[in-house]
Structures are given as structure tokens and as C-alpha cells.
Amino acid sequence: MDQGIYWYLLGTAAAVLTTFGFVPQIIKMHRTKSARDISAVTLLQFTAGTILWAFYGYHIRDIIVISANIISFIIMIVAIILYNFYSRK
Amino acid sequence: MDQGIYWYLLGTAAAVLTTFGFVPQIIKMHRTKSARDISAVTLLQFTAGTILWAFYGYHIRDIIVISANIISFIIMIVAIILYNFYSRK
Numbered sequence: 728m729d730q731g732i733y734w735y736l737l738g739t740a741a742a743v744l745t746t747f748g749f750v751p752q753i754i755k756m757h758r759t760k761s762a763r764d765i766s767a768v769t770l771l772q773f774t775a776g777t778i779l780w781a782f783y784g785y786h787i788r789d790i791i792v793i794s795a796n797i798i799s800f801i802i803m804i805v806a807i808i809l810y811n812f813y814s815r816k
Numbered sequence: 817m818d819q820g821i822y823w824y825l826l827g828t829a830a831a832v833l834t835t836f837g838f839v840p841q842i843i844k845m846h847r848t849k850s851a852r853d854i855s856a857v858t859l860l861q862f863t864a865g866t867i868l869w870a871f872y873g874y875h876i877r878d879i880i881v882i883s884a885n886i887i888s889f890i891i892m893i894v895a896i897i898l899y900n901f902y903s904r905k
Contacts (some may be wrong), residue, residue, distance in 0.1 A: 737872055740868055741868035741872050744862070745861075745866075747861070748861050748862045751861060752858040754855070755853070755854075755855040759853065761852075763853055764844070764845070764851055764852055764854055765854060766843070768844075769841040769844075776830055776834035776837060779827075779829055779830035779833065780830040782830075783823065
């Protein structure tokens with residue numbers, strides 16, 4: 728029996744979970760209007776990471792690595808904007 | 817000229833940035849003794865993601881994917897323990 732589909736689904740689930748990892752944090756910041764406890768360094772570190780991963784994906788010609796990290800990058804930019812807005816309150 | 821080393825360094829930098837992405841957040845929780853604004857869903861989502869990525873790394877026989885995600889998993893467990901401890905205060 729071909730088990731390839733299960734590994735493919737597992738890899739996809741892994742990618743979806745981590746790519747959209749900061750979405751619940753964005754929702755929480757938006758709801759509570761508070762971001763004081765959040766680490767700006769963690770946000771910037773992940774943002775820098777997604778940029779480098781996207782370039783690396785271009786190098787290895789992997790469209791999944793490129794697109795997942797472009798999506799992550801956009802999510803991180805939204806998180807940083809909300810952080811800047813709510814951490815000063 | 818061989819540019820392979822630069823791509824290798826770029827990939828390594830990307831992996832280090834994201835693997836240790838939650839370390840600054842752990843340091844901030846420990847310093848401020850506060851975790852109220854942090855999303856538990858984000859922490860659990862990344863933890864689940866690292867487990868699935870580690871299994872996927874085993875499937876594709878990639879020692880880098882396996883080890884980076886085992887390290888990330890341990891970091892996420894530390895983050896969840898600190899979150900549980902400080903978010904109730």
C-alpha cells in the first residue's frame with residue numbers, strides 16, 4: 728500500500744501549523760489591545776528568518792519553501808505593526 | 817567562483833533564527849514574570865508543528881530538519897512551562 732500520501736499530509740500539516748503560528752497571537756493582541764508581554768526580539772527574529780528562508784527556497788528552487796515563508800513574512804509584519812501599536816498603551 | 821558556501825551560510829542563518837525564535841520570549845517572560853499577553857494557542861501550534869516537522873524530517877532522512885525541530889520542541893516546552901507559571905499571576 729502506498730503510504731506516500733500520509734507523509735505528504737503530515738508534511739503539509741507541519742508547514743501549515745508553523746506558517747500560521749503567529750495568527751492566534753495576532754488575534755489575541757487585537758482582542759485584548761495589549762502586547763506588553765510579547766518579545767519584540769522574537770518577532771524580529773522570526774521576520775528575519777522568513778526572509779532568509781524565502782531566499783534559500785529560491786536557491787533550492789522549492790516553491791513550497793518560498794511561498795510558505797512569504798506568507799509567514801506577511802503575518803509577521805502584521806504582528807509587528809500590532810505590537811508597535813499596542814505595546815505603547 | 818563557488819558561491820555554494822554563501823547559500824549554505826544563508827540556510828544555516830535562516831534555520832538558527834527560526835529554531836531559536838522563542839528564546840528571547842522565554843528570557844522576557846523570565847525577566848518580567850509576566851505572560852498574560854502571550855497566546856497559548858501560538859505556543860501549542862508551534863509545539864505541534866515541531867513534532868510533525870521532526871517526523872517529516874525522519875521520513876525524508878534529513879538530520880538537519882530532525883535535529884532543528886527537536887531543539888525547537890524543547891524550547892517550546894520551556895516556553896509553555898513558563899507561560900503556565902506566569903500567566904496565572
